[in-house]
Amino acid sequence: MRKPVKVGLVGLGGWTRSIVEAVEKSKKLELASCFSRTEEKRERFAQEHECRSVRSYEEMVKDKDIEGVLLITPNYTHAEQTVLAAGHSKNVFVDKPIANTIENGKKVIRACRENKVILSVGHNSRRMAEVREMKSLVARGALGKVLSAEANYSHSGGLSLTSQQWRWDENKCPALPLMQLGIHHIDNLVYLLGSVRRVFSFMGRIYFSAPNKDTTMTLMEFSGGTIGYLGSNYISPQVYYLNLHGTKANLFFNLREGLYIQKSGATRREKIEVREVDTVLEELEEFADCIRENKKPEVGGEKGLESLAIVEAAIRSSKSGKPVDIEEIT
Amino acid sequence: MRKPVKVGLVGLGGWTRSIVEAVEKSKKLELASCFSRTEEKRERFAQEHECRSVRSYEEMVKDKDIEGVLLITPNYTHAEQTVLAAGHSKNVFVDKPIANTIENGKKVIRACRENKVILSVGHNSRRMAEVREMKSLVARGALGKVLSAEANYSHSGGLSLTSQQWRWDENKCPALPLMQLGIHHIDNLVYLLGSVRRVFSFMGRIYFSAPNKDTTMTLMEFSGGTIGYLGSNYISPQVYYLNLHGTKANLFFNLREGLYIQKSGATRREKIEVREVDTVLEELEEFADCIRENKKPEVGGEKGLESLAIVEAAIRSSKSGKPVDIEEIT
Missing domain, CATH: 3.30.360.10 (Dihydrodipicolinate Reductase; domain 2)
Incomplete structure (x- = not known):
């Protein structure tokens, strides 16, 4: 069995529970760190799920240990977060929609392409x-x-x-x-x-x-x-x-x-x-497989942009x- | 029990069977005559259903015995047929739509209003x-x-x-x-x-x-x-x-x-x-009631025109x- 992909989780809203359940079920991913703006929320989450709580998103994407980020965040933050992650060579799984605007969707695609990182959009x-x-x-x-x-x-x-x-x-x-x-x-x-x-x-x-x-x-x-x-x-x-x-x-x-x-x-x-x-497990394991095998995810940036x-x-x-x-x- | 309303049936296509079944089930209506362009078809129908076969629609509407016509005919004939019937003081039940065009729908309404006959549109x-x-x-x-x-x-x-x-x-x-x-x-x-x-x-x-x-x-x-x-x-x-x-x-x-x-x-x-x-029975008996009691049907010309x-x-x-x-x- 190859090593699990270490991921950082961003955004601790309602849908995150489904994402975390899948990550914890999978042997292909390992939840290494988490971030949300509310300190109390992320500290409690980190304790419960035995991962590191980071004080800023920058800290997460600069962490050499992290291979990919899971963005379960508001639509209007997807672009900026993806661009930053890709710039630090992190692979990106972003929940649908790819971004809040077409312009930002294109930025997301460009950043991931230029930095040669995997981009998977969560149309499960x-x-x-x-x-x-x-x-x-x-x-x-x-x-x-x-x-x-x-x-x-x-x-x-x-x-x-x-x-x-x-x-x-x-x-x-x-x-x-x-x-x-x-x-x-x-x-x-x-x-x-x-x-x-x-x-x-x-x-x-x-x-x-x-x-x-x-x-x-x-x-x-x-x-x-x-x-x-x-x-x-x-x-x-x-x-x-x-x-x-x-x-x-x-x-x-x-x-x-x-x-x-x-x-x-x-x-x-x-x-x-x-x-x-388990559609969420499948899409997250596909994300891990794509990172390990350098494959393209079924729903990448172009499909995400088409829906948007x-x-x-x-x-x-x-x-x-x-x-x-x-x-x-x- | 008051006397059943004597009706003439026009058009012997597929939907007519449901109409005839209802008329024959009802004590409020009596099928007195029928017309369709194909002679053989109407003769066979008249024998089967024990009503008079008439050679023309004009013959039907001129028949003093007939109180109402049931128009189960192509949309584009509804207006002309209704105007002729109303002109001979026959009450009209016309299957939906009221007519093929708004202009013809208005003609239908006008003819029935001017001749003070009941107009019921078959939105069952x-x-x-x-x-x-x-x-x-x-x-x-x-x-x-x-x-x-x-x-x-x-x-x-x-x-x-x-x-x-x-x-x-x-x-x-x-x-x-x-x-x-x-x-x-x-x-x-x-x-x-x-x-x-x-x-x-x-x-x-x-x-x-x-x-x-x-x-x-x-x-x-x-x-x-x-x-x-x-x-x-x-x-x-x-x-x-x-x-x-x-x-x-x-x-x-x-x-x-x-x-x-x-x-x-x-x-x-x-x-x-x-x-x-039995929605067809109900709408046809309402037609008969409206004729006997001079009431307005639930779906008259205005409602029929609104849908059209x-x-x-x-x-x-x-x-x-x-x-x-x-x-x-x-």
């Missing part, structure tokens, strides 16, 4: 066994031609949002539900159906007291002709589904019930059994009231 | 027990504020479409799946959420050999702030669902499984049991690539 949804199976079914022609795709990822996170949190602010997290939740399905859809040509979006602040959007609906035209819908809100009870409609069959996937196929002529749906995957560009197109469309060509964005 | 979907229950739950505040609505009605009717059929032709049936199927959900959505302010639509001919659209996706902004999505295609295996996402709960309805509620904080959904309704205007807005939007205000249409 596509690693779900159900999404892999959907991809395989589409590729094998089980659906015939795919006419349309529908997806929704929403939850009630926004009900407890406070003005102290960065997601409160539209400038720090534009198109909040689409940027934080819906973007998972954007990666899924591009994975399943290929690139997007044109985007239109309605975004509303229907219920929020926060000065940010709480509800978004986005239409996408894919280069292959398929049209897609993506709903995302930050208020309602959790919804996560992804459906494809084809000439020969429909696929229905939702988190509660799993994956079903409805074949031509049938109104009944058949369950498709899959073996569950679709969100950006949706934002521009909702402002202009017109569809936006992806070509205009990147 | 809202009469489903599940949709009634959704309306009641929304009205009672069980969902809190409704943020978004999602609906899809699609089936594979288009796979067997031939150039002999009027639906083949985009001029005779523009936005085919939306005009024929999706319009049911438009009526449902307006019933549940109120009027629509703005519409955007992508429409594609993704698979059809017919020179008509096979797939549509439409976004709607409701006057109350809610945003809605409606998918409709004429190719894939049948899909019929209607979901609402609210601040306090989500509702999920599909034809296969019925109605479910997911309350705040829950990932599980609870089934809501309802008593099934949303389809028309979607068509214009898909052509111009811009959202269309409903105000521009009517």
Whole structure:
């Protein structure tokens, strides 16, 4: 067994727990240090997880012992943090989205390329066994031609949002539900159906007291002709589904019930059994493998930027009231 | 028991079977005559259903014995047929959509108003027990504020479409799946959420050999702030669902499984049991009641025109690539 990759963890928010559980489960990674701005928080975390607490992010990236950083931090900090890490030859795993703006996304990609470090973007949804199976079914022609795709990822996170949190602010997290939740399905859809040509979006602040959007609906035209819908809100009870409609069959996937196929002529749906995957463990172990074997991660900078560009197109469309060509964005 | 309303049936296509079954089940209506252009078809139908076969539509509407006509005919014939019937003081039940164009829809309304006859438009979907229950739950505040609505009605009717059929032709049936199927959900959505302010639509001919659209996706902004999505295609295996996402709960309805509620904080959904309704019987008996009691049907000309205007807005939007205000249409 080769030596585990020593990583530093940045950002100790809600999603970090899933990341840490995976790192501690894996023999390919070792949690060596942690940083968050709140001293008390990071000291407690360091004790609990037996890693070093560092007083600054600079200290972490200058540490010769550290091989990679895991950035589970606010979107608007991703670029600066990645550029600094890459400049110190640290490999970077950054949670989705790659950055808060296209310009910053490009900076992230450039810094990692120039410094020859691995860049992996945490779009873990596509690693779900159900999404892999959907991809395989589409590729094998089980659906015939795919006419349309529908997806929704929403939850009630926004009900407890406070003005102290960065997601409160539209400038720090534009198109909040689409940027934080819906973007998972954007990666899924591009994975399943290929690139997007044109985007239109309605975004509303229907219920929020926060000065940010709480509800978004986005239409996408894919280069292959398929049209897609993506709903995302930050208020309602959790919804996560992804459906494809084809000439020969429909696929229905939702988190509660799993994956079903409805074949031509049938109104009944058949369950498709899959073996569950720990998607976070898989993406982090892939990150470690890429570092050790100098391979490219499945979702690197370009794929991360492609998803961000679709969100950006949706934002521009909702402002202009017109569809936006992806070509205009990147 | 008062005397049943004597009706003439026009159009002997696929949907007519459901209409006739309801008429024959009801004590409020009596099928007195039938007409379709194909002589053999109408003679056979008249024998089977023990009614008079008439040689022309004019003959039917001039028949003193007939009190109302049931128009189960192509969209583009609704206006002319209604105007003729109303001119002979016949009450009119016309299947959805009210007409093929806004102009013709207005003609239909005017003719019935001027001749003081009942006009009922066959949007039967809202009469489903599940949709009634959704309306009641929304009205009672069980969902809190409704943020978004999602609906899809699609089936594979288009796979067997031939150039002999009027639906083949985009001029005779523009936005085919939306005009024929999706319009049911438009009526449902307006019933549940109120009027629509703005519409955007992508429409594609993704698979059809017919020179008509096979797939549509439409976004709607409701006057109350809610945003809605409606998918409709004429190719894939049948899909019929209607979901609402609210601040306090989500509702999920599909034809296969019925109605479910997911309350705040829950990932599980609870089934809501309802008593099934024969929606076609109900709308036809309401038509008879309105004739006998001089009442207004639930879905009269105005409601029928409102749904048609949303389809028309979607068509214009898909052509111009811009959202269309409903105000521009009517």
